[in-house]
Amino acid sequence: MTVFDRVKKLANERKVSLAELTKALNMGENSIYKWKTQKPAIDKLQQVADYFNVTVDYLLGREEKEEEGFVTFFRANTSDLSDEKKQLLEEELMAFMEARRKFLDGKGK
Template sequence: MNLVANIKRLCKQSGTTISKLEKSLGFGRGSIYVWDKSHPSISKVMAVADFFDVPIQQLLGRDVPVKAEKSKEETAKPLTMTTTDLIEALRADIASDLKAQILAELEPEIKRRLYSNIFDIKEAALYLKLSESTLRRMVRDGEVPYFKQRGNIYFRQIDLDKHIENRIIRKDDRQ
């Protein structure tokens, strides 16, 4: 038996369904069924084990005898999950947590870099070492990239840098 089969059996024994289990644990609809083909995070497996109040080893089928509904001829057999599957589940959980942690740490810096380099007309004129009137003329003539927001003119530093790069006169260009 595999993990999903063990969960189905536990649901049946407790008088619930997998759909109700997913809803009560806050899992996505149908997410447990895909565990046959993918490796669930260890935190989700632990949540299911806690829900049924069984050891995680039993849920995973790790050499722990499992109480099963027995017919007169059947006896309970220990269920097994390979060590490789367990390691992959742990690895996926760690990778997911690590990605979330890295993104959480980088998000403020990303936002700062994305939004801190937008200039109004005065700041752009200072950055380009031009007068405001010259910069306004350049905007009017379409010489410099800009955008308008609620009637105000703004410039992205990256666009201004590209504009400057295009205007650089190199030795080869003078001939």
């Protein structure tokens, strides 16, 4: 799996498009698509790793992503929930994860 493939997979898991990702990271419009044929700059790679809370080594395929503890903490049996309530739960968890990422980004400044 290439760097581009891993980034695309992470974006799909977060339900964010690559266009939204590049905009959120103030990158050029097609910069991540260029990673299909070009090596990314280390600073851009680090930005993407930080955004998804993974390591650069994961993006480079040197290690597998470990599941985050807080994600496991929120895991619940949803078999009795309607599809609408499952979607709402997923949206709330994604909002929490985004708020956590922003909080952690702020602590590093």
